[in-house]
Amino acid sequence: MTAITGTANAERRAELLATAAEVFAAQGYNATTVRRIADEAGMLAGSLYYHFDSKESMLDEILSAFLDELWTGYDTVLAAGLGPREAIGALVTQSFRQIDRHGPAVAIYQRESRHLSAQPRFAYLADSQLKFENAWLRTLERGVAEGAFRGDLDVRLVYRFVRDTVWVAASWYRPGGTHSPEEIARQYLSMVLAGITTKT
Amino acid sequence: MTAITGTANAERRAELLATAAEVFAAQGYNATTVRRIADEAGMLAGSLYYHFDSKESMLDEILSAFLDELWTGYDTVLAAGLGPREAIGALVTQSFRQIDRHGPAVAIYQRESRHLSAQPRFAYLADSQLKFENAWLRTLERGVAEGAFRGDLDVRLVYRFVRDTVWVAASWYRPGGTHSPEEIARQYLSMVLAGITTKT
Amino acid sequence: MTAITGTANAERRAELLATAAEVFAAQGYNATTVRRIADEAGMLAGSLYYHFDSKESMLDEILSAFLDELWTGYDTVLAAGLGPREAIGALVTQSFRQIDRHGPAVAIYQRESRHLSAQPRFAYLADSQLKFENAWLRTLERGVAEGAFRGDLDVRLVYRFVRDTVWVAASWYRPGGTHSPEEIARQYLSMVLAGITTKT
Amino acid sequence: MTAITGTANAERRAELLATAAEVFAAQGYNATTVRRIADEAGMLAGSLYYHFDSKESMLDEILSAFLDELWTGYDTVLAAGLGPREAIGALVTQSFRQIDRHGPAVAIYQRESRHLSAQPRFAYLADSQLKFENAWLRTLERGVAEGAFRGDLDVRLVYRFVRDTVWVAASWYRPGGTHSPEEIARQYLSMVLAGITTKT
C-alpha cells in the first residue's frame, strides 16, 4: 500500500518536474510563473505546494537530477582509460545524448547556472562546473603532451571552444528531428577534432 | 552652449545605457529591476524616466545600437568581394571586435533575442537574425561550391557550429584580458577553418 | 456544494463591487486608490486582483450592470405605447428608482462617462447616451406635435433641462431619507411637467 | 517700473490660470498633470513653480476668483429689494452669465467642490455653499409666504431642483454657441418659473 502510494507519488512528482522543466526552458526561470506551471499540469498554483516546497526547489531538483545523470555517464567515460582523442569523442557523444534526453534541463542550465551558482543552495553548480573543467582540461593537456592535439593554441581557449560548441546545441536541438544525437555528435566531432588535432 | 548641453545629454544617456546593459547582461533582463539600474547609476528609480520612456526602451536602444554597429561592419565585409575563406575570417574577426566593444549587448542578445523577437517592437531582431543567417549560409555554400569547404557536412549544422562558437564567447570574454579580440579570433579561426576546409 | 460556492463567489464579487462603487462615487475614479477600496473591504490591495482583472474592470462592471438594469426599465416603458406626458412621467420615475438602487453607479456615470466613452472599452457608454437622447427627444417631439408640450422652446434645451434635472439628483439623494424615490419623482414631475406642458 | 512689471506679472499669472482652468475643466483636477498645463502654456513643468506655490494653489486661485465675482453679482441682486419672482429671475440670469464668463471655473466647481470642501484650505467652498443655499431658500420661502410660489412642494427639493437646473448647464454650455446666456436664461426661467409659481 505504502509502496504503491510512494511510487505513484514519485511518478506524479516526476511528471510535474518534467512539466516545470519544459516551461522553465521555454520562458526562462524568472519569467515563468508558478501559476503557469500549474496550468500546464492541470491544477491551481497553490496545489503545487503540496508536492514541492517552492519554485526554487523545483529548479533545484531539475538541475541536480540532470547533473547526477550527466556525471554518471561522464565518470564512466573518464574511468575507461581511453586515449585523448577517443575520450574527447566519448565525452562529446555523451553530451549530445544528455541534450537529447534532458533537453529542457540542459537549456535551463545554460541560461541560469551562472547567476544561480552564487547562491549557497546552488553551489553544486559551481562544483560541477569546476569538475567538468578539470576533466576536459586534463584530457586536452594529456593530448597535447602525447602529441595528439595541437600545442600552439591556448588550452583554456580550446576548452571553451569545445565546451561551448557542444552545449550551445541545446538551444536549437529538438529531439526527434532530422539528425540523431549520435549523427550530430559525429559531424561536430569531425569538425572539432580536425580543428584541434595535429596534422598527420 | 546648446551644443555642449546636447553633448552632455547624449553622454549621460550613453552612460546610463552602458550601466543598464551591464546589469541586464549580468542578471538577465527580467530579473533586473529598474531600481537596481538606478542604484548602479547613483540615482533613484524614478529619475531614470526623465531619460528613458521605460525599461523596455532602454533594452531596445541597447540592442538596436549594437545591431547597427554590427551591420555596419558586416556589410563592409560582405561588400568587399572576398573569397569564402577570407570572408569567414573577416566575419569572425568582426564578431570578436563587437564582443570586445559591446560585450554586454551581445550577452543580452544571446539570452533574450529569442523571446523578444515575437514582440512587434523587437521584430528587427528576427530580421537581423535572418539576414545574418543568409549571409553566413551563402558564404559557406559558395565555399563548398568552390571546393574550399568540405561538402560532406550539413551546411546548416556548420552554420550553427560556427555561429554559436563565436557568439557564445561573449559569455566569458572580458575586455582587457590576456588575449586581444584579434588574437582570440586568430586562434578560433585556426580551429574552425581547419574543421571545415578541405584538406589540401 | 458547488452551487453554494458559486453563489458565495458571486456574492463576494457583488459586495466588493458595491464597496468600490461607493468609494468611486465619493472620491472620483482617478482619485480612488485600489488600496483604499481594499481597506474598505477589509483586505490587502493585491487580494482584489484575485477577484478582478484591474481597477478599470471594476469600473466597467459597475457601469455596465447599472446600464443593463436601467435599459431593462426604460425599454419596458418605451414599449408600453404611452402618451408623451405619461411616457415622460414613467421615464422620470424609472430614473429615480435607479438613483435609489444604484446611487453610486449613477454618480460615477455622471462624473466619468464623458471622458471614459472615448476609450474603446467604454464605447457602450456613448451608445447608451445616444439611445437615451433619442428616446427622450422623440418623446418630447411627439408631445410637441400632439400639442401636449410647449412648442416655443428649443427641444434640445428642454431635453437637457429634464435630463440634468433628474440625474443630478444622484449627487445629493441618499436612500432611506425623508422622501421615497416615487415621492421625489412626483414632486419633480409636478414642477417639470408644469414647465413644459401647454396650459389647458 | 515696478508697476509695469507688477502688471505684466499679474497678466502672466492670469493667462496661466486661465490655461490651467481650461485643462482642469476638460480633464478633471486630479487627472490633470502639472506638465500638461505647462505644455499648454509653452513652458516646462518646473517653471510653473516660479509663478505658483503648487498645483493646489492654482486651483484655489481659480475657484476663489470665480466665487468672488459670483458673489459680487449675487450680493447686488439680493440687496436690490426685488420681489421673489424677479429675484429668482435675476439670480438665474446672473448664474448663466457666470457660466458664460467663467465656464471652466464653474465646471471645476461642480466636479470638485464636494470633496474639496472637506479640506481646511477650501473651507470657503462650504461657506459659500451655505450662503448660497440660504439666499435661495429665503427667497423661495418668501415667495411661498407671499403666495407667489406653490406651497405644496418641499422647499428644499425645489431649491435643489432650481439650483441643479441652472448650474448643470455648465457641463454642456459653450460660449459663442447658438444661444446667448440671456436667451438660455429666459427659456430656463420660463420652464422653471412655470413649475414653481402658483397658477394665476
Add this chain to the structure above:
DNA sequence: GATGAATGAGCGTTCATTCAT
C-alpha cells in the same frame, strides 16, 4: 523667468507563498 535633472512618495499590478477547508 525658465530649464534640466533629480527626488520621493505613492500608484496599479504581479506573484510566490500560505492555509483553512
Add this chain to the structure above:
DNA sequence: AATGAATGAACGCTCATTCAT
C-alpha cells in the same frame, strides 16, 4: 490532493515638487 482566498513584498512607472544654473 487539491481548492479558493488571501497575504505581503516587490515591481515598473507617474508625478508634484525642488533647486542649482
